[in-house]
Amino acid sequence: MAGVLQTYLPFLAANWQLVLMALLAAAVLHLLLERCRTASIPVPAPPAAVAAAAAAATITTAATAATPWRDEVAPEDDDLTPPPDVLLPRVPFSMESISPEEMVRRSEQFYKQMNGRRSVRAFSRAPVPRQAVESAIRAAGTAPSGAHTEPWTFVLVESPEVKAAVRRIVEDEEEVNYRKRMGQKWVDDLAPLGTTWLKEYLTDAPFLILVFRHAYGVDEQGQRFTTYYNEISCNLACGVLLAALHQAGLATLTSTPLNCGPRLRQLLERPANEKLVLLLPVGRPADDCTVPDLTRRPLERIMVVL
Structure with a gap:
């Protein structure tokens, strides 16, 4: 031995x-x-x-040792409903067959269109069709998600009273953010963009979209289930939403109001498992709207080919 x-x-x-x-x-x-x-x-x-x-x-x-799944804020394992032990039925899948030249043309056209997207802080009060916004949200709902749990809720606000309440909450918190929480360097970095804690666009824009991610899911029987990669899944859906709104001729601003999530969730009567990810004002840009003269990095600065 x-x-x-x-x-x-x-x-x-x-x-x-x-x-x-x-x-x-x-x-x-x-x-x-x-x-x-x-x-x-x-x-x-x-x-x-x-x-x-x-x-x-x-x-x-x-x-x-193997460890159970952990993703952001999740319920205890004992509270989770086990997934069904079934295989979903399969259906045929096909895509439009196009030539290589058409592939290039479409991708370049989409790039040119998206390169014109800007964050807008001055919105027209002119109405826009709600159906256009709803179709963009429907497109966002096609984004991939972990285990197809679709961990998102899109709250569409058009009521002037609710928009005003959202603005009060955001400005209350943002004033404290700018004065105390963010620090002088953060405030200085935002100065060239002309941002302040005042958010007129929240009541000027015809619509607000608040995107909530599900830290865990709740089925129709009230049982909890795990939402895998819920944060990444919601980020993908938000990207599709931005592209769809821009394609429809609507301007947006990717607003992530710091420390506003709990109060906005309570205002909009969303359940405890939903966490605010993004607040988007949506509408047409104001006639006198201006945006910073920014350029984006060229392809060779953002892509590596191996």
Whole structure:
């Protein structure tokens, strides 16, 4: 046996005393913790040597052990409804077959259109068709999501009273953000864009869209289920939404009001599992609207080909 250890496990053969001591120390520490937990008494801090030995004995196991899914704020595992053990039916899939030249033409046309998109802070009060906005939201709902859980809610606000209430909440928090929370460097970095804590566009724009992500899902029976990659999934949906609104000739502003989420969620009567991701004013730009003269990075600055 010693020969086998010397041949295949030289480290263990040379240091078996230390390994044995570490395992014994881990066992003693485990028994101590269990006894304290059972007796409902405070757990004393273990001696440094015992703690170090226990950590050394368990580090390999901890590194290789499988852990359950964790994503942002999620319910306890015991509260989750297990997914159905069924395979969805399959249907044929096909895409329009177009020539390579047409592929290039369409992609370049879409780029030129999207390159004209800007963040607008001056909106016309002229009405826009709600159907156009609803179709853009429907397009956003086609975004991919983790395990097809579709972890998003789009709250469309057109009521002047609700828009005014949203503006009050945002301006209350943003004034504190600019004066205290953000820090002078952040405020200075925003200065060239001309932004302040005043948000007139929240009542000028015909529509507001508030995007909420589901930290966990709730089915029709009130049972909770996991929404995998819910933050990334919502980000993808927001990107589709911006493109769809711009394609429809509507201007937007990607607003992420700091520290406003809980109050806005309460105002809009959204459930506790929904977290605010984005606030978009939507409408036509004002006649006198101006935007910063910005340029975007060229392709070679944002793409690497291997």
